[in-house]
Amino acid sequence: MEQQNKKVGVGFGVLILKDNKVLLGKRHDDAQKADSELHGEGTWTMPGGKMEFGETFEQSVAREVQEETNLIIDQENLKLISIANDRVEDAHFVTIGFLCQDFKGEAKIMEPDEITEWQWFEIDNLPEQLFFPSAEILENYKKNKVY
Secondary structure, rough: OOHHHOOEEEEEEEEEOOOOEEEEEEOOOOOHHHOOOOOOOOOOEOOOOOOOOOHHHHHHHHHHHHHHOOOOOOHHHHHEEEEEEEEEEOEEEEEEEEEEEEEEEEOOOOOOEEEEEEEEOOOOOOOOHHHHHHHHHHHHHOOOOOO
């Protein structure tokens, strides 16, 4: 594909925090199933995804979190915590990170072909293989910087 025909996408990562623990999902090891243009197969990631035409940020975040985890989040209490310019050779996304501490339900595997498990991790004891956009959001949150 020619460079001029490529477009920048908008994606979200949601730092769901409960009792100083972060919810992370294990991406499928198969790149075709991991469904990430940013090549995150086999890594741990926050819930999130791509914005759809016509959505507000909050609507997009709530939809993606529910589709992936079955959690219902309070859109009113989301907090913007990170903006990143994520690029790999064949994809380019503006990734927006949100903090969510107000949600209902228990995390469930809703898309087993993409995410094989959800786990809660202590924020200061995270797995080594983090999906790089999720790692950026966590780093910005810890340093209290947005960009």
